[in-house]
Amino acid sequence: MAGTRWRVGGWLLTAAMLTAAANGTPTADQEHAAMMRQLGITALRPGASGDPEAPNAANYDPAKANPYPVWPDLLTMADGRRVTTPDMWRRERRPELVALFEREIYGRVPADVPAVAWRVESADREFIAGRPVVAQQLVGHVDSRAAPQIPVDIRATLVLPAGARGPVPVLIMFAPARYPVPSLPDAREAERLDAAMKAALLQRDPSLATIFAAHPGFAFVEPSGFPPAPPRDERVARLVADGWGVALLDTATIQADDGAGLRAGIIGLANRGRARTPEQWGALRAWGWGASRLLDYLATRSEVDAAHVGIEGVSRWGKAALVAAAFDERFAMVLIGSSGEGGVKPHRRNFGEQVENLAGAGSHHWMAGNFLKYAAETGRFGRKTAADMPVEAHEMLALVAPRLAFVSYGVPEAGDALWLDQQGSYMATVAAGRAWTLLGAHDLGRGNDYRAALLPPVGTALLDGELAWRQHDGGHTDGPNMPYFLRWADAKIGHRPPR
Structure with missing residues (x-):
């Protein structure tokens, strides 16, 4: 039965789609098709395939990787004026880029998103890395009076050193919200x-x-027993040992990672259960919004150094970490792990994952509806490709400047697939550096010619500037780079690890 299909009104439907429709909840495919109709798109190009034998197999030939070698100029306004001063960047160019990324790529947050009220649900005294901590389960209740049928309760776990002499820096990590080392x-x-x-x-x-x-x-x-069990995530142990606090933020409680969930979660609540319009936010922006609401709460805690709160994520959460830090300038730092397409990887690169992959039914919910236009083969506006985008990934990364940004990748041999385009992401990081230098900070120190930029050897730590890069020899994680991130961030913010 599960594989049975019916053709109804010109649409090919599965049993699951009919069940969802009967329950009044559109499936991911139906939401995707509805957005295509809003945009007037009649056909999308298929995404690149991970199967090397497929007709549309992903390209991994460097000679074919740059069909659109000229990227938008970071320091040129849309009207052609050159950006020459920090004030011009802050007053004109940065807002222009923010507006473009909101409208075309990640979506706008509605002006009337309900408020969040945080409470401590429970607390646990734990030992992590040999140090006593207080771990608290937090719940951020979102006011759902406008749509009571769509409840949203954001869950996070806050871990703070016990007995710290003063406020501590905190890294918000997109991760399941659970006690790291539950007391027994x-x-x-x-x-x-x-x-x-x-x-x-x-x-x-x-x-x-x-x-x-x-x-x-x-x-x-x-x-x-003794000693206590190690934490579920070794990165948490490293942060605690260095005297940092950690906040584990559960994205599933903000917005489901599923196109079928767009009428629930914070997106559905803000829309009162209605469908998105093309310029409205996707899940990446919603997760970033959730991180900002947690930052609101952390700023009320005397134990937290609110001026030095960072955001971290890997893979799709790496994309979300970039989104959070780019749009919310209160984040002092960001650790972007293996973010790929939709993150630091250039959209114009034909290497591994493509715009068309994110525009498909399986991932479209991450992005604004308008993003689909750039994978359109036919539609009322004609054919569009990544070359038609008014912005590029290096400009998104540049929105973090002059704050601290650490771009992390692993190696394909250990599982950080070529699909993510490590070379292209390095090119984008090099290109983004012009924003840091314009604003009086330091970039990678490797120049800004992205077309000539070659990926440095694995393990090369480019950590002198406020913009940093390191490719470790591990897989799809930023764990091996956490010690480097901490040493770099500590030096930049003047934090001294406890002895």
């Missing part, structure tokens, strides 16, 4: 819990007494 019961607590569980089971099934008698040493609940 001591011997007396474990004995009570075990006895209670056994008594409850015996009450339901007295015959279990023979099993318990045969295994007198068995316990459902064991007391905590």
Whole structure:
């Protein structure tokens, strides 16, 4: 039944699509088709395939990687004027770029998004990297009175050093919100819990007494041991050991990573359950909005150095981290891990993932609806490609300037696929550096000629400037770069790790 298809009114439908339609919730394919109709698109080009034998296999030939070698000039206004001063950047060029990225790529946040009220749901005293911390489960309740059928409760886990002498820098990480090293019961607590569980089971099934008698040493609940278990994420341990706080922000509680969820989550709530219009925000922008709302809350905590809060993410969360830092200048730093297309990778590069991949039904929800135009083969406005985009990835990265930005990648051999275009992302980082130097900061120190930029050897740490790059020898993670990020960020913000 699951594979059955029906043709209704010219549309090819699956059982899942019909079930969703019957429940009043459009599927991802239906939302995608509806956006195409809004835009007047009649056909999209297919995305590049990861199958090397496919007719549309992704290109990995460097000789074919730059069909559109001329990118928009970072320091030229749309009317042709050159940007020559920091004041002109701040007053004219940056707002111009922000408006273009909002309208064409990531989408605008509606002006009337409901407010968020944060509360501490629970707290746990833990030991991480041999240091005592206080971990708290936070809930950010979004006012849903305008659409009560669409509840949104943002979840995050805040981990702060216990007994710090003053406010500490904090890195917000897009990750599941859970306690890193949950505390365990001591011997007396474990004995009570075990006895209670056994008594409850015996009450339901007295015959279990023979099993318990045969295994007198068995316990459902064991007391905590020493040393404590390592955290689920080693990056958290490194941050805590360096004297930082960590906030784990669960993007699924902000907006689902699914095109079928666009009428729920914060996007659906802001739209009162209606469909998006082409210029409205996608999931990447929504996740960034959620990070900004968590930053609002962190600024109220005396334990947090609100002037030095950063944002981090890997893969799709790397894209979201860039989006958060680019649009919200309160973020002091960003660690962008393996972001690929829609992140630091240039849209105009024909290498690995393409604009057409993100414009397809599986990923379109990340972006503004207008993004689909640049994968259109036919439509009321004709054919468009990435070359028609008014902006490019280096300009998005430049919106972070002159703040701290660390671009991280791994290597294909370890799992950070060529699909992500490490070379192209390095080119974009080089090109973005002009914004840092214009604003009196330092870039990679490798010049700004992106067309001549060659990926440096793996492990080369370009960390002297406020814009930084390092490709580690690991896979699809920024974990191996976390020690380098911390040393770099500590030096830039004047943070001293505890002894």
